[in-house]
Amino acid sequence: MARELYLYEALNEALAQRLTEDDRTILLGEDIGRMGGAFWVTKGLQERFGVERVRDTPISESAFLGMAVGIALGGLHPIVEVQLADVALVALDAIVNELAKLRYMSGGQANLPVVIRAPVGGYYGDAAQHSQTLYATFSHFPGLAVVVPSDPFDAKGLLLSAARGGRPVVFLEHKQLYGVPFMQYGTKGAVPEEPYTVPLGAAKVVRPGSSATIVSVGYGVHLALEAAQELSDSGFDVEVVDLRCLKPLDVAAVRRSAEKTGRVLVVDEDYSSYGLSGEIAALLLEHEPTRARLRSFARVAIPDVPIPFSEPLEEAVLPSTARVVEVLRRWT
């Protein structure tokens, strides 16, 4: 029987294998050393690879994310953990104005092999400043790849691809999927022991169907699968497309599924305004063959409010299986 790991263990294995295969890779981040990271992803790595290669940073995101650019220019390959995606906003200049733009601004001179890893997402009562995914925020700026794994197998393969790719990547890991005991959801999945890669920019149909398409990433894929399962008895056959990467975005895969089913629902754990759902709608409408076959479009995303603390309020704004089912039932 295939070996099964939690997602945080799969990421830990990817990092260990990258540190082993590439002696220029170093890890930086808050509490990643002795503690092994807030979500256990770097557990044991400092002990194994030393304090020079697995470095605890102060709570100075502007400094250490700005430094990542210089570290890459100097020849090391930094993989930087930001404790939560929300706090990366403190260092948006380093990420957006420096890291993302330098290759372009320099006319192609600067190749920056930098991976920024960040836990994202809500569903555990951490309120407005600690629950965001910021999927659209990171995907908005040119110059960054944005990756969101939804299961342990993809997590390991995508992280190795990101680390080997030689370009800036923002790697967003949903807290509910890690499998750490203080988050309720995470499940194990089969993960090969040897290093392998999953290419960036290739979506995956995780559930084939013909009645409607759900497009999502990360934890949203799991909500989509649950909803699809709930409707399966009624004969409404939902296809679920896991984008896996927000950038590069596998537009062809989304259009293919949309043309097959004629109905598209985007499940996005991010604000609905100016986000993934609007982007997908535009990409479907801009393409005449897809537009001709598209009968319905809907989105389940966060309304234009910060994420509230109280449990029923949080449930009211974050995407849920119930909200997904409600949309799909309208289409049956």
Next chain:
Amino acid sequence: MQVRCSYLQVSPEVESHSASREIADDRARAYLRTMLLCRALETGLTEAYGRVEFRGELHLSAGHEAVAAGVVDAAEPCFVVGTHRSHAVALSKGVDPTALAAEIYGRDSGVCHGKGGHMHLTALDRGFLTTGIVGATVPIAAGYALSARQLNLGRIGVAFLGDGAMNQGAVLETLNLAPAWKLPLLLVVENNELAFSTRTADLSSIRPLAARCRGFGMDAYVADGTDATVVWAIAAEIVHRIRAGGKPALIEFQVPRLSGHLEVVDFEEYLAEEEKRRRVAQDPLGRTEESLLRAGVLDRAGIEALTSEVKEEAERALEAARAAPFPDVTSATTDSE
């Protein structure tokens, strides 16, 4: 020639230093040449800008040239991250003046093929880049220093920053971290007392700016930055300490900015005539020339010959830039995939 220099250490202790160093005459002449070339190039650029021959902003190095020439040579081998005001640093780092001018003109033969422009000059083959975000130079150079130490590159990281940048969070965060990580890093503050139009002294109660390094355990020094040979001598002393001691340092050089913040806002708007005259009297070109004359490295005729030689070189660079083709528009969407 023999160079005598004096400077004030302000962190960790307050202590006056003076030193005497021998500098090869050729190098002293080369500093003056680079400074004159930069001034000639910027004079030509300012005229061309007035004729709207290129677009964007234009921040001149005029007044800062001695710091660029002296520090860069003292710090080599090094990787330099410069500010929005970096023409002199670029030329001191060996960036080709024609490619520099062509970038400012947005031409394909520019150092960044026209994609960066005057504020985003990158020449990685020379170990040089700039960023237009005030203060962002510092963490980038610190990161380079970390790699340099870990990979034994034998290089140090150098960041230039202005007095205004000393109040940026990213800079203060790096002042904290660089000594803790013992980074081979030199921070060069070009203090021209003005952040655009605002007097830095009005907005900080700590003077000199470098004194705040005491709170971070970072070695820091203050010195005059108008004679390139003196700048070199001071920087050489401190770079030696960085290399030998395995720890970072900051030098705050006093320099006069001889122009507006950028060449559309004349600084008469916020500087009294008297202060403008004081600044002109501190022109590093004059100060460095005097120093070379005194040492007998050059005579008046020699300086005149050098001045007309670089004037021609600057004109050739500007003409070549003007004549060079723009990039093919298909390149607008490359280098970002």
